[in-house]
Amino acid sequence: MDGRVETKGRLPDFIIGGAPKCGTTSVHFLLGSSPEIGIPDDEVHFFDADDPIAHPDFLHAGRGGLDWYDPDTPEGLDWYRGRFAALADRPLVGEDSTLYLHSPVAPERIARVLPDAKLIFMLRDPVRRACSQYWHMVTRGRAVCGLETALSRHPNLILCSTYLAPLRRYLDLFGPERVRVCLFEDFLADRQGVMDGLCAFLGAAPLRVGHEDGWHNRTFYPSNPRLQLLLNRISRRIAARQYRNHFDADRTPRAALRARMHRRWFRHAHPVLLTATRAPPVAEETASYLRRHLSDRNRGLSDLLGRDLSQVWPGFEG
Template sequence: MAEGRLKRVAKRWVAPWRPRLMPDLLVIGAQKAGTSALFDMLVKHPAIVPPARKELGFFSDDTAYARGWSHYLQQLPLRPLRGRGWRTLDATPSYLAHPRAAERIRHHLPDVRLVAVLRDPVKRAYSDWNMFRQLQDHPVNAHLHDPRSFEEAMQQELTMPLERTHYLQRGCYAPQLERYIGLFPKDRLLLFTYPNFKKDPEGVVRAILEHMGLEMPRFDAPLREVRSNVRPYAEGIAPDMEERLRVFYAPHLAQLADLLGGMPDLDERSGH
C-alpha cells in the first residue's frame, strides 16, 4: 500500500516537469465530414497518444486562444516515460472555416501536417443542421439548439451576407483552403473527400499514417466498423430546397475546382 501511494505521489510530482507531446497532425475539417470517425480510427495506432479530447479547439476559439499557449499545452498528452516515436494529434474541424486559425497554427506549429476531408456542401449543411436540431435536451449544449426547420434555416441564410451565415459559409471551401495553401508547403496538406473516406477508410488512414511517418498496423477489427456520432435523419431535404442550395454552391464549387486543378468527387446524392 505504501509503495502504491509513493508511486502516485511521485507521478503527481514529476508530471508538471514532463514534456508534452506536440501535435504531429491537425485534422482541420470540414465539419460533418467524418472527422470523429477518422480521429477514432487514427488513435487506434499504438504510437499515437490521444489528447484530452478529440476537438481541442484552441486555434478556432478566440476565448481559448486569448488564454495563451500554455492553455493549449495543458490539453496535450504527457510524453510517455518509456519508448520513442510517440505522436499525438488534434482533430478540430472548425479550424478549416475559422478566418484566423491557419495563421495561428502557422505561428505556433509551423511544421505540423494537415488533413482536410471535404464533403458535398449541401449534405454537409443538412448534417450540421441535424446536429444542432437535436441539441434541445443536451445537458451542456442545449443553448445551441436550432428550433428552425432546415428549410427555414436555409431560407434565412440565403438572404444574409455569407460571412454572417452559420451553415452555408462552412461549405465554401476554396477561400478556407487558400488560407492554408498560402501559409504551408503544398506537401504538408492532405485532402480527401467524404465519399472516398466512406468507401475506403483503410486507404485514407494508411495515407494519413504515412503522412505522419508511421506504418499501418494490424487493427483488431476492420476500420469500416468504426461508427462515431452517427445520427439517423427523420427526413431528407426537400427537392426544391436542395436545388436552390446546389445553385447557390455552384460558383463556390467552381472556385474550388480552379484552386485544386479539378473538381474533387463530392457527390453523395444517392444517400444522406
C-alpha cells in the same frame, strides 16, 4: 501572436482541422487507435477560441464587460500544452478541431505556434454536409426552426460548406506537402485506403481498419421533427451552456451544476424523440438552391484539388 511563438512542452505534430460532419470524428478515433499516435478525446478549439461566429458559447457578458478566452497569452499556451501532457510518450501527437478550416484567424496562429505541423482536412458533398450539420444542430438541441429558416439564421451552415477560399489560405501558408485533403465519400468507399494514405502522410505505420471501425458519432434523427423543434426551445438554453467552461476557467459549484444539468438533460430527456435512423428528406427547391449556391461558392475547387468533383458530388459544378 507576432512571429513564431517559442513554447516548451509537447505540442501537436498534426491537426485534423475540419470540416464538420465530414467524417473527422471517425478519422480522429481511427488514428488515435494507433500505438504511435495520441489525440485528446475532445476537440480542443484553441486557435479560434475567441471567434464569436464559430464559438459564441465561449463568449458571454460578464460584470466587467465581455468575458472571453484569449489564446494569445502565456496562460493560454500553457493550457494548450496541458491538453497533450498525458500523450507525451507517443511518437506523434495531434488534435481535432473541426472549425479551424473556416476560421479567418486560425491558419496564421497555427503557423506561428506550430510551424512544422501537418494539416488534415475532410470534405464532403457541400449540400449533404450542410444538411447533416443542420440535423446535428437539431439533435443537439440548438436549432428551433426548419432547414429553410436555419440557412439564414445559422450562417455556419453555408460557411462550413464553403471550402475553396479556406483551403487556399492553408495551402498558401503551409504548402501542399503539409496539407492533406480527403473526401468523406472516398472514406466511405475505401476506409482502409484513406487511412493508409493518412498514416503515410503523418509518417506512422499503417493501421488495419476493421469493418466495424468505420463509423463514429452516428446520428439518430427525430421521429417527429416538429415536436422535436418545440422541445428544442427548452434544450437550446441548456445546450448553449455546454461549452461555456471549455477552458476550465470557472471551477465554482455553479459551473459544476450547469455541467450536471446538461449531462442529465441530454442523456435522458432530450433524446426521447431521437429514434429514426434516417434524416427527413430535403425539399427539392431547397436542395436546388443549395446545389447552385454552394457550387458557386466553391467554383475552382476541382482545379485546386486536381479532381473533377462533379463525378463525386451529384449536381456540383465547381
